Structure formats: C-alpha cells, structure tokens
Amino acid sequence: MxxxxxxxxxxxxxxxxxxxxxxxxxxxxxxxxxxxxILAPSDDPSAVQEIQSLKITQLRNDQFLSNIGSALDELSFVDTTIDHIELTLEEARKQAVAGLSGTTTAESREAIAKQLDSLKAQLLSLANTSFNGKFLFGGTASNSAPFTQGVGGVVSYNGNANPVFIRADEQTLVQTNVTGAELFVGPPDVFAALDSASAALRADDENQLRTALDDVSSGLSQVRLAHSAVGATISQLQNMQEALLQLDVNLQEQAARLQxxxxxxxxxxxxxxxxxxxxxxxxxxxxxxxxxxxxxx
Incomplete structure (x- = not known):
C-alpha cells in the first residue's frame, strides 16, 4: 500500500x-x-497599461504629423504661386516705369497699356489658384473663386479675411493660409492700380501713372511681406515636423523596451x-x- x-x-x-x-x-x-x-495582458499589467498610453500618444503624434504634412504640401504650392505673383507685379512695375520714360508715343503707350492688361489677367488667374479642390486665397471661403471680374474690368474680392489654422502639436495652432485681402486688396488694391496705370497711359496722364506706379510698388511690397510670412511658417512647420518624427522614434523605442x-x-x-x-x-x-x-x- x-x-x-x-x-x-x-x-x-x-x-x-x-x-x-x-x-x-x-x-x-x-x-x-x-x-x-508580453503575450497577454496578465503577463505584466503595469507595462501593458504604459504601452497603451504610449500608443495613444503615438496616435495623436501621427495626427499632428499628418496635419503638418498636408499643410506643408499646400504651403509649398502657395509659396510657388506667390513667386509667380511677385514676378508678375515686378513686370507690371517695370512696364509702368517704361511708360514714364518721357520718350513714349501714343502707339508705345497703348502697347504698354495692353501689356499691363495682360499682366492683370495673369494676376487674376494666379489669385484664383486652387490646390486639391480648394481655392488658396479665399480665406475660409475656399469652395469658390475668390476673385471675379465684372463690368468695366473691375475685380472684386468675394473671399474673406478669416485665417485657417492647423493643430501642429498639443499646444500649438499654426495659421496656414494667406488671404486674397492680404495679397491683392490691401490697400492698395493691385488690380485697381493696374487698371489705373493702363487708363493713365491711354490718357497720357503722367500724374495718374505715377500714382498708379506707387500703388503697384506698394502692392508688390505687401506681396513680398506675405511671402516672407509663408516662408517663416514653412520653416516653423518643418522644425515641428522634425521634432515630432523624433518623438515618434522615442515612443517606439519606449514601447519596444517594455514589450x-x-x-x-x-x-x-x-x-x-x-x-x-x-x-x-x-x-x-x-x-x-x-x-x-x-x-x-
């Protein structure tokens, strides 16, 4: 037994x-x-809880990176478009200066006026630039063209001056748009300035042409100021993107050490x-x- x-x-x-x-x-x-x-939550409950917290942080981080990536894509397009706007206004200024040379004839003044009319049309097209189905310079009214040309060639702004922001991290909102009001309406109104310059050339009105030239020059300055702000925003977002990418690496490393x-x-x-x-x-x-x-x- x-x-x-x-x-x-x-x-x-x-x-x-x-x-x-x-x-x-x-x-x-x-x-x-x-x-x-860790193959089951019961293996290390405290580590599992910390890993979940890290994953939540990483999801938010990924959303910030997505926001910044989309904003940088759009701002890069805005930056290129404003480059063309600057070039157009520089050419308009050059043509207006040529009209004040003192050696113009009625024929040459008409040729310059037509050139200014063409530059105005080019500027209007740039002002109504769209990206991914949204008009860039209409403020928050981005579903329709912000600028329209009416009777007598008068250009009107139909957008608004509202800023567009993105959440770039937990604490930071960044404005990512430039409005048509900032770029073109001013004062001065660059479209009105180009109309005035063309009319002055056709009327051989030197004083009016000088005033229009001053307005074109001021308009060019306001465009350059806005362009500089876009460049600063791009640089800010790129720095934030780099920091978030590093944070993403750190979060992955922390999770790996735990799991x-x-x-x-x-x-x-x-x-x-x-x-x-x-x-x-x-x-x-x-x-x-x-x-x-x-x-x-």
Missing amino acids: VERTTTASQYRDLTENIRRASSSVNRALLEITSGKR DVDLIEAATRLNQSQRALEAALSAGGRIIRLSLLDFLD
Whole structure:
C-alpha cells in the first residue's frame, strides 16, 4: 500500500514537472518567434497599461504629423504661386516705369497699356489658384473663386479675411493660409492700380501713372511681406515636423523596451527549459521501469 502511494505521488510530481517544463519551453518559443515578452495582458499589467498610453500618444503624434504634412504640401504650392505673383507685379512695375520714360508715343503707350492688361489677367488667374479642390486665397471661403471680374474690368474680392489654422502639436495652432485681402486688396488694391496705370497711359496722364506706379510698388511690397510670412511658417512647420518624427522614434523605442523580448535571455531560458523537460522525461522513464519491475515481482 505504501509503495503504491509512493508511486502515485511520484507520478503526480512527474506529471507536474513535465507540465511546467513543457510550458516553459512553449513560452520561450512563443517569445522568440513573436519577438514579444508580453503575450497577454496578465503577463505584466503595469507595462501593458504604459504601452497603451504610449500608443495613444503615438496616435495623436501621427495626427499632428499628418496635419503638418498636408499643410506643408499646400504651403509649398502657395509659396510657388506667390513667386509667380511677385514676378508678375515686378513686370507690371517695370512696364509702368517704361511708360514714364518721357520718350513714349501714343502707339508705345497703348502697347504698354495692353501689356499691363495682360499682366492683370495673369494676376487674376494666379489669385484664383486652387490646390486639391480648394481655392488658396479665399480665406475660409475656399469652395469658390475668390476673385471675379465684372463690368468695366473691375475685380472684386468675394473671399474673406478669416485665417485657417492647423493643430501642429498639443499646444500649438499654426495659421496656414494667406488671404486674397492680404495679397491683392490691401490697400492698395493691385488690380485697381493696374487698371489705373493702363487708363493713365491711354490718357497720357503722367500724374495718374505715377500714382498708379506707387500703388503697384506698394502692392508688390505687401506681396513680398506675405511671402516672407509663408516662408517663416514653412520653416516653423518643418522644425515641428522634425521634432515630432523624433518623438515618434522615442515612443517606439519606449514601447519596444517594455514589450520586446530579450532574445539572448529567452534563448537561455529555452535551453534551460528543454534540459528540464528532458530530465523530467528521463525521470519518468525510470519510474515507469521501476513500477513495471515491482509489478512483475
């Protein structure tokens, strides 16, 4: 009776040893193949909670990066468009100066006036530039062309002066638009200035042409000022983007330290567990042989 009880106890111990060793082997294999030390929330509840917090932060960070990326794409297009606006106004100024040379004829003044009319049309097209289905210079009224030309060639602004902001990080809102009011309406109104210059040339009115030239020059200055602000915003967003990308790397590294398995340590545990399993199986074989001999005796 004692021998049978001892054998039963040995079997129970053997079974438990094999179960534990086998579980350890399987655990180590799962960690190595998955690369993760946390396979279930119960493995390390505090680490799981911290990882979830890091993931939430990373999701917000990714949204900020998306906001900045979209804004930079649009601002790059705005920057290029304002380059063309500057060039157009510089040419208009050059033509107006030529009209004041003192050597013009009625024919040459008409030619200059027509050139200014053409530059005005070019400027109107630039003022109604769109990007990804949105008009760039209408403020928040971006679904329709901000500038229209009516009777007598008068250009009207139908947009607004409202800024457009993006959330660039937890604390920072950044304005990402330039309105047509800032660029073209002023004062001075560059479209009205070009109309006035053309009319002055056709009427051979030097005083009016000088006033129009001053307005074109002032309009060019206001465009350059807006252009400088766009460049500063692009630089600010690029710096913030770089910081957020680094933060993204840091968040991934923190999560990896919490969750990723130490492959060397896991391989060592696997080796130890395999030896323990082999030892338990070997012990089981000896117990079975002894039990069989006892039975035969």
